[in-house]
Amino acid sequence: MFDLNKIKEKAYLIAALAAVVVILIPIGYSIVTNLFAGPPQPRPFLEMPDEKYKECVRETEFMRQHHWELLRTIREEVVRYGKRTDININKCRECHVSREGFCNRCHNSVNLYPDCFGCHYYPEPSEMAEKMRKSGDKAILFGQSIERLPDLSGE
Amino acid sequence: MERRDFIKIAGGTFLAGSACAYAFRFLTASNIDGLIVENLTTGRKYGMVIDLTKCIPGCTACVEACHNENNVIHSGDKRWDIHWLRKVTIENKLSPEVGKKEVLLLCNHCDKPPCAQVCPVQATYKRHDGIVIVDHHRCIGCRYCVIACPYNARMFNFKSEEEWHNKDHPKRSHGVAEACTLCAHRLDKDQPPACVEACRNVGTGAIVVGDLNDPRSEISKLVESRAVKRLKEDLGTDPKVHYIGL
Numbered sequence: 185m186f187d188l189n190k191i192k193e194k195a196y197l198i199a200a201l202a203a204v205v206v207i208l209i210p211i212g213y214s215i216v217t218n219l220f221a222g223p224p225q226p227r228p229f230l231e232m233p234d235e236k237y238k239e240c241v242r243e244t245e246f247m248r249q250h251h252w253e254l255l256r257t258i259r260e261e262v263v264r265y266g267k268r269t270d271i272n273i274n275k276c277r278e279c280h281v282s283r284e285g286f287c288n289r290c291h292n293s294v295n296l297y298p299d300c301f302g303c304h305y306y307p308e309p310s311e312m313a314e315k316m317r318k319s320g321d322k323a324i325l326f327g328q329s330i331e332r333l334p335d336l337s338g339e
Numbered sequence: 340m341e342r343r344d345f346i347k348i349a350g351g352t353f354l355a356g357s358a359c360a361y362a363f364r365f366l367t368a369s370n371i372d373g374l375i376v377e378n379l380t381t382g383r384k385y386g387m388v389i390d391l392t393k394c395i396p397g398c399t400a401c402v403e404a405c406h407n408e409n410n411v412i413h414s415g416d417k418r419w420d421i422h423w424l425r426k427v428t429i430e431n432k433l434s435p436e437v438g439k440k441e442v443l444l445l446c447n448h449c450d451k452p453p454c455a456q457v458c459p460v461q462a463t464y465k466r467h468d469g470i471v472i473v474d475h476h477r478c479i480g481c482r483y484c485v486i487a488c489p490y491n492a493r494m495f496n497f498k499s500e501e502e503w504h505n506k507d508h509p510k511r512s513h514g515v516a517e518a519c520t521l522c523a524h525r526l527d528k529d530q531p532p533a534c535v536e537a538c539r540n541v542g543t544g545a546i547v548v549g550d551l552n553d554p555r556s557e558i559s560k561l562v563e564s565r566a567v568k569r570l571k572e573d574l575g576t577d578p579k580v581h582y583i584g585l
């Protein structure tokens with residue numbers, strides 16, 4: 185009644201089909217979503233500090249990619265080994281007046297919500313506006329000036 | 340498989356794995372130039388001496404200074420108020436002629452800290468200079484350390500502090516344990532801890548913090564020359580807070 189060889193053949197066929205489907209689904213998914221994705225997301229608009237603050241603690245390119253690694257390393261040094269230097273998390277606020285307009289713009293656009301400043305102090309925007317009024321800085325605050333970042337989107 | 344072959348393969352795999360792990364450290368560390376952590380060993384051992392014979396009854400200058408310096412919750416609500424430093428009144432019922440005594444209690448920065456031994460994520464640890472602190476980034480809020488501490492020095496944050504008393508120093512979010520840090524952030528900058536400074540400003544100078552390993556420091560001389568006691572010495576935690584006149 186049962187031809188074992190035939191059943192085996194069928195089983196192999198089904199397995200092969202399943203494998204092809206499993207491989208094809210993600211490829212197809214990415215192709216289809218890319219087709220209907222529309223234009224790429226624009227770079228988030230970042231509010232940069234006044235021009236007189238020329239240098240960050242590292243080059244811009246390094247900071248853009250690795251600021252979190254730098255912060256994490258500094259954290260490890262300070263918390264574990266007590267090696268405190270000038271460069272720490274309180275230094276960011278000396279130039280970058282608006283956390284909403286600088287850190288959070290990028291973080292929000294990639295759905296990332298680090299909570300550094302739940303515990304570390306970052307001044308309120310009103311406080312920073314007051315500080316800028318006193319020092320005569322012309323940094324961008326609340327989107328009032330033009331974007332100074334070079335366009336790196338590749339087009 | 341032959342026994343020899345097995346040993347050869349196992350040994351080879353082990354060596355290759357070790358080499359990979361060794362190389363991986365350099366590959367990952369090379370991103371952050373000049374910031375590779377080296378283990379500092381200064382040979383220091385920080386401790387504290389509290390002279391209760393000098394301490395003014397009813398004075399809480401050090402407690403307030405500590406809580407303002409470190410952004411500790413002290414809103415007056417007993418449910419979540421935290422005390423890194425507290426003043427309690429003790430009384431010996433068996434010999435009432437001694438009278439009541441006010442004692443400062445804080446983390447003893449044990450040399451063999453039970454709180455660090457029980458921490459499942461190594462958030463609590465002893466620094467190279469003997470200070471026991473919590474890495475609040477890593478703490479998961481399991482409260483093992485609160486239970487393990489024989490001095491009730493650890494407290495749990497049921498709520499985050501809302502006010503900023505000291506804007507250069509972080510607060511703690513809710514859900515982490517905390518205790519006195521011996522003002523590590525100030526000692527690292529060669530400043531005295533906030534309580535020591537406050538006590539000096541009051542004119543008492545009852546609290547002394549310093550290096551127990553340095554025989555010429557003020558604290559070592561005090562420990563040498565005066566009759567000092569430590570709390571629950573029999574537990575073998577080797578606390579580093581010494582009391583004069585307890």
Ligand code: SF4
Pocket residue numbers: 445446447448449452453454455471487488489490491492493518576
């Ligand atoms: S007094 Fe308590 S919290 Fe402080 S080191 Fe000792 S066991 Fe840990």
Ligand code: SF4
Pocket residue numbers: 457458459460461462463473477478479480481482483484485515516
């Ligand atoms: S509450 Fe935090 S510090 Fe304490 S034992 Fe648990 S993880 Fe460690």
Ligand code: SF4
Pocket residue numbers: 404405406408409423424445518519520521522532533534535
């Ligand atoms: S050393 Fe610092 S943290 Fe510890 S009790 Fe004194 S002021 Fe508070």
